[in-house]
Amino acid sequence: MTENENKESKYQPRGKIKINTPPPPLQSAPTASVKYKDVKHTIMIMSGKGGVGKSTFAVNLAVTLAKKHHVGLIDADINGPDDPKLLGVTKEKLYTAKDRIIPIETQFGVKVISMAFLLPDEKTAVIWRGALRHKAVQQFLEDAMWEDTDYMIMDFPPGTGDEALTVSQLVPQADGVIIVVTPQDLALLDAQKAINFAEQMHIKVVGVVENMSGFICPHCGKKTDIFKTGGAEKMAEELGVPFLGRIPIYPEIVETADNGVPAVEISDEIRTIYEGISKKIVDIVEKE
Numbered sequence: 001m002t003e004n005e006n007k008e009s010k011y012q013p014r015g016k017i018k019i020n021t022p023p024p025p026l027q028s029a030p031t032a033s034v035k036y037k038d039v040k041h042t043i044m045i046m047s048g049k050g051g052v053g054k055s056t057f058a059v060n061l062a063v064t065l066a067k068k069h070h071v072g073l074i075d076a077d078i079n080g081p082d083d084p085k086l087l088g089v090t091k092e093k094l095y096t097a098k099d100r101i102i103p104i105e106t107q108f109g110v111k112v113i114s115m116a117f118l119l120p121d122e123k124t125a126v127i128w129r130g131a132l133r134h135k136a137v138q139q140f141l142e143d144a145m146w147e148d149t150d151y152m153i154m155d156f157p158p159g160t161g162d163e164a165l166t167v168s169q170l171v172p173q174a175d176g177v178i179i180v181v182t183p184q185d186l187a188l189l190d191a192q193k194a195i196n197f198a199e200q201m202h203i204k205v206v207g208v209v210e211n212m213s214g215f216i217c218p219h220c221g222k223k224t225d226i227f228k229t230g231g232a233e234k235m236a237e238e239l240g241v242p243f244l245g246r247i248p249i250y251p252e253i254v255e256t257a258d259n260g261v262p263a264v265e266i267s268d269e270i271r272t273i274y275e276g277i278s279k280k281i282v283d284i285v286e287k288e
């Protein structure tokens, strides 16, 4: 028998695959938190796919909102915490006072908590199973000083995993989910799962943002739709959720991210886009 034939017979289908054991009942689904009560509005930033710009969006939105409101940012991406780098506070460590965590104050008016502040350095990997990540997010919500916070922005890892589930269960009064999406078909398809997650958790979808929506050449002004464009707006319309706006690809966004200064702080064009999006968000959230 040749090696190929051998391989083929080894991988023959063996009839229908059946999952015999029914999933166990949810053992201890957390109920609404009584401790997380000082925050007026909680907004969850989610996506179906990774790398679509959630953290970039969360940080720039938080900084934009902080011009008029008291804003907190929870980096709920426990395994891949990026927000401190985007805000230029990588050297900070968390301290407690009266057994409560003191969020890090940034120069942009946003207070932030992240797993990154608990790691010895930027290269250390967090290898935690769901239960531990759940506990960390719960502590960030419940055990930190969030008094007088108007807006809490929460940056999640991609998909609909433990962290988002934890927040949905602990904060059922959350004002809603914002879905960040890039315009390719695959990203749009995955974004629908995040919208479906919000619906199943009975959390409102505040809206959809199309990020990396074309590239405007800084030399000739011509727009090139690298990942296509417009798909997110069409999807939002079809699903009956608000469309909040488009953010093109800007080289400044990458540069500023690397330097720890949010792009809205250095580019008038990007600031104007974020002001438009945050106004829509405030209108939607405060109308409720």
Ligand SMILES: Nc1ncnc2c1ncn2[C@@H]1O[C@H](COP(=O)(O)OP(=O)(O)OP(=O)(O)O)[C@@H](O)[C@H]1O
Binding pocket: 047, 049, 050, 051, 052, 053, 054, 055, 056, 057, 077, 080, 082, 156, 157, 158, 211, 212, 213, 247, 248, 249, 250, 251, 253, 254, 255, 257
């Ligand atoms: N509009 C944009 N223009 C140019 N670059 C962008 C834009 N938005 C995000 N980026 C860049 O894309 C990369 C991924 O962004 P980011 O880390 O915010 O994505 P993410 O969705 O949070 O990723 P993850 O799923 O890993 O958490 C970063 O290098 C960021 O600087």
Ligand SMILES: [Mg+2]
Binding pocket: 054, 055, 056, 077, 082, 155, 156, 157
């Ligand atoms: Mg991220």
